[in-house]
Amino acid sequence: GAGVSQSPRYKVAKRGQDVALRCDPISGHVSLFWYQQALGQGPEFLTYFQNEAQLDKSGLPSDRFFAERPEGSVSTLKIQRTQQEDSAVYLCASSLAKGQPWDEQYFGPGTRLTVT
Amino acid sequence: LAKTTQPISMDSYEGQEVNITCSHNNIATNDYITWYQQFPSQGPRFIIQGYKTKVTNEVASLFIPADRKSSTLSLPRVSLSDTAVYYCLVGDMNTGFQKLVFGTGTRLLVSP
Numbered sequence: 001g002a003g004v005s006q007s008p009r010y011k012v013a014k015r016g017q018d019v020a021l022r023c024d025p026i027s028g029h030v031s032l033f034w035y036q037q038a039l040g041q042g043p044e045f046l047t048y049f050q051n052e053a054q055l056d057k058s059g060l061p062s063d064r065f066f067a068e069r070p071e072g073s074v075s076t077l078k079i080q081r082t083q084q085e086d087s088a089v090y091l092c093a094s095s096l097a098k099g100q101p102w103d104e105q106y107f108g109p110g111t112r113l114t115v116t
Numbered sequence: 117l118a119k120t121t122q123p124i125s126m127d128s129y130e131g132q133e134v135n136i137t138c139s140h141n142n143i144a145t146n147d148y149i150t151w152y153q154q155f156p157s158q159g160p161r162f163i164i165q166g167y168k169t170k171v172t173n174e175v176a177s178l179f180i181p182a183d184r185k186s187s188t189l190s191l192p193r194v195s196l197s198d199t200a201v202y203y204c205l206v207g208d209m210n211t212g213f214q215k216l217v218f219g220t221g222t223r224l225l226v227s228p
Contacts, residue, residue: 004159033216035216040220041220042201042203042218042219042220042221043160043216043218044218045215045216045217048215056215091159091160092159093159104162104165105160105162105216106162107158107159107160107161108159109157109158109159110157110158110159
């Protein structure tokens, strides 16, 4: 079946603009994660949803970052008033698990955000 | 979450066996060891996971000694397509969700 998809794949934003990044998880996957990956670094956790509930947002770097998953499927990561330091690849992952330990996460290809 | 240490980079040639060792001295009793692979412009992909001794699947083997303070990912007969970054992760199997903590990984370059 289809994997995790993300759109757009590339986004260029001018400093101060708002952006919205979309994630379509694998159908039926309960858990959804967002990660941020800077160039040359490993992904860093941003936030986690179990169905529509956002259970952890401890990794969001500032209050300019907001994520939602209103119907428990598609998720959107929104960044307001983008700054140059927001430039990174934003990865979405989903897993079938619901509270199960160390279930495999399936990652999308990511959205590369460049803030100019 | 236990911290992991792995080599920054490794070089190999096609057809060779590659072993990437990860150190996790502070691993806890409930921690599992998981490896992910990441190709350029793609998200990470799960390779293998284990708790102790040896685990093997169609892609790789994972060797974990009795003290569990380290682990070795073994890739048999690598090809050019195995060029990627490999991440070793350690985490509590009892957490309510899997908050993956990636390090900088090991960049493997396979040459002809």
